[in-house]
Amino acid sequence: MRALAWHGKHDVRVDTVDDPEILNPRDCIIKVTATAICGSDLHLYDHYIPTMQAGDILGHEFMGEVVEVGSKSTLKKGERVVVPFTIACGSCYHCGKHQYSACDNGLPADNQDIGQEMYGQPMAGLFGYSHLTGGYAGGQAEYVRIPFSDVGPIVIPDGIEDEKVLFLSDILPTGWMAAENAQIEPGDTVAVWGCGPVGLFAVQSAFLMGAERVIAIDHFPHRLELAKKFGAETINFEESATYDALMVMTGGIGPDAVIDAVGLEAHGFFVDNVVDQIKASMFLGTDRTHSIRQAIIACRKGGRVSMPAVYGGFVDKFPLGAFMEKGLTLKTGQTHVQHYMPGLLNAIMEGKIDTTFLISHRMDLEEAPKGYKMFHDNQNEVTKVVLKPGLGFAA
Missing domain, CATH: 3.90.180.10 (Medium-chain alcohol dehydrogenases, catalytic domain)
Structure with missing residues (x-):
């Protein structure tokens, strides 16, 4: 064959x-x-x-x-x-x-x-x-x-x-489980990092589960347009600072739940991401974890973090202090x-x-x-x- x-x-x-x-x-x-x-x-x-x-x-x-x-x-x-x-x-x-x-x-x-x-x-x-x-x-x-x-x-x-x-x-069950792991409640604002296939299904699923607002984050215009078709608001991270934009859009509180649908090959010219790329190229590290770091920092206190994205190895610069001090919950897995x-x-x-x-x-x-x-x-x-x-x- x-x-x-x-x-x-x-x-x-x-x-x-x-x-x-x-x-x-x-x-x-x-x-x-x-x-x-x-x-x-x-x-x-x-x-x-x-x-x-x-x-x-x-x-x-x-x-x-x-x-x-x-x-x-x-x-x-x-x-x-x-x-x-x-x-x-x-x-x-x-x-x-x-x-x-x-x-x-x-x-x-x-x-x-x-x-x-x-x-x-x-x-x-x-x-x-x-x-x-x-x-x-x-x-x-x-x-x-x-x-x-x-x-x-x-x-x-x-x-x-x-x-x-x-x-x-x-990818459809993965997007659905991502939204389910975010424990969405009626009226919630949910931010989704990545408008690839899983991210787009997570956007669609979040609305079906009762989210009032879904904010989709990416830098590919066509993918952001697809997210808009489901009613999502969007942030192009090459045009706006994601954290600042989310704070404005949520009145300074942050999203109730965040979904990382990017994973270990995060894009973007950010200091932490550049360092991750250098480490990976020198076999001193594996994953580029900018998106999950950013999601944790942006999530509101007491919020939920869902991570359907694939990660494979050990990471550093993980904002564990923010995760603990803000009282966040993380759910992930295949x-x-x-x-x-x-x-x-x-x-x-x-x-x-x-x-x-x-x-x-x-x-x-x-x-x-x-x-x-x-x-x-x-x-x-x-x-x-x-x-x-x-x-x-x-x-």
Whole structure:
């Protein structure tokens, strides 16, 4: 089959690789009909996430048709499914609490030592996202093996096109959980750092959860315009000082809740961000954490901090004093996708949530390397690239 493989920093290629096979009775194999490039994939593209190996198949946002099932799979051949990016067994302690992204059994035993050493406990298994998360082959491919297929994938009813439901795999539940973690109350003002896909879904979700005002922060004009379509007020951080603007907009109090949807590769010519970039280039540091620092400083006293953004290592200059003195609460983590998929699918079918607005480009899987470069280099114009095996053209 054909699949997009990682070969090094800024080097991804569509290779011919072995077809996947059923390895466990709970497995299934799907034929991919749509997959997408996630902002998190760019961290792999930039080689910020460790333990990548040449030939690793990328992609964690995908859906397709079931073509083969193990003896204990609950799926049937021919069913259309969206696959959560988190791999969960459904029966461990954490799965019992619906904390699927913390599953104890989603990570192969020979991969658990890495996470244990880095984070104190192993991470969950994820599709196409390094050997730190299991080394699973991802979905930017013609076919994918799905472990625990009786727990993860959700069956899509006939008549609903792929593009309306594809983002159930990751970014829609991630944006929703980000807003939920912000513990939004009616009348709240919520500030969202980053108007990429997750940030835009967080904006949409915050309004659906009862926020009175949502303030979206970015420097890409097109993305800020998309946020405005949902009713958000906006701050372009290249034109205004974000903290000062937020204080004016909130009467000096600060937002009730803040959401960091930027993560470890924060943009902007700020002193702390420049220092972070220098440290990273000299292997003295990992993450660029300007956005979470700024969110904590701007949040009102007693407010809530939600951090769906990806961070990978150790950070310094963290405003721990402000966090403690202001009495803030922080909630974060990989998304418990399986928990949110049914409700969000219903919301899509009822027309309460729109997802297709985000798609800017559709490309054949063979053009995936071009799609990565476009997304990496032109984030104002490129909001979401959807890849389809056999599409035959780019749009």
